[in-house]
Amino acid sequence: MRNVLTILLLLSTLMLSGCGYNTIQANDEEVTAKWSEVINQYQRRADLVPNLVNVVKGYASHEKEVLEAVTEARSKVGSIQATPDLVKDEQAFAKFQAAQGQLTSALSRLLVVSENYPNLKADASFRDLQAQLEGTENRVTVARDRYITAVKEYNVNVRTFPNNLTAMMFGYKTKPSFTVGNEKAISVAPKVEFGK
Numbered sequence: 001m002r003n004v005l006t007i008l009l010l011l012s013t014l015m016l017s018g019c020g021y022n023t024i025q026a027n028d029e030e031v032t033a034k035w036s037e038v039i040n041q042y043q044r045r046a047d048l049v050p051n052l053v054n055v056v057k058g059y060a061s062h063e064k065e066v067l068e069a070v071t072e073a074r075s076k077v078g079s080i081q082a083t084p085d086l087v088k089d090e091q092a093f094a095k096f097q098a099a100q101g102q103l104t105s106a107l108s109r110l111l112v113v114s115e116n117y118p119n120l121k122a123d124a125s126f127r128d129l130q131a132q133l134e135g136t137e138n139r140v141t142v143a144r145d146r147y148i149t150a151v152k153e154y155n156v157n158v159r160t161f162p163n164n165l166t167a168m169m170f171g172y173k174t175k176p177s178f179t180v181g182n183e184k185a186i187s188v189a190p191k192v193e194f195g196k
Contacts, residue, residue: 020163024172027154031175032084034147039082041140042100048136049074049107052129056110059120066106066113073099073106087151093176107133144178151177 053070056063076099086092111130114120121127155174158167167173 019166020157021166021170023157024154024163024167024170027150027157028172030150031087031147031154034143034150035084035087037143038140038147041136041143042077042082045133045136045140046074046077046103048129048133049103052107052110052126052133055123055126055129056114056120059117059123059126060113063113066109070103070106070110073103077103087175088173090176097178104137148177151175 049070053067053074057067060067080086080092080096080099082096086096114126114130155177157163158172158174
């Protein structure tokens with residue numbers, strides 16, 4: 001009887017070691033850590049926005065529409081609770097991604113408008129904020145890339161056999177990743193026309 005119990009214990013240990021539970025846990029923690037990095041970088045960007053808007057306001061106050069678009073986009077980003085659970089809800093994740101895309105677009109328009117104001121471009125505060133924003137955008141890109149890689153590893157792990165059985169048993173599902181906002185638009189080659 002004791003030998004049978006020892007053999008059953010040994011077999012169950014071997015089966016559990018191959019079930020992938022620990023790997024799923026490690027991958028899930030990696031996704032959470034990378035998501036935190038993404039949030040930190042997006043928060044850094046959002047924190048720069050009010051200062052940037054205030055500097056531009058001083059030089060380009062009649063660009064009210066652009067300034068309001070940036071402020072509104074910043075507000076939408078701030079209204080979304082970016083918690084670790086956000087990556088478990090595809091719809092919430094899509095809203096988060098859309099809000100960040102709107103802020104990116106509004107900031108781009110703001111920087112384009114600033115080109116029309118030489119005094120603004122020469123302002124040291126504006127140049128400093130612009131450099132910080134560019135650096136932050138690069139950090140966002142790196143953080144998103146790391147997150148995408150972590151999600152890929154996690155999703156592959158919970159979808160492959162035999163780990164998928166363990167994932168189903170414990171309720172682990174695939175996590176959403178960042179996507180291109182307008183896939184149809186980027187799939188069409190741009191038209192280049194030279195003057196006739």
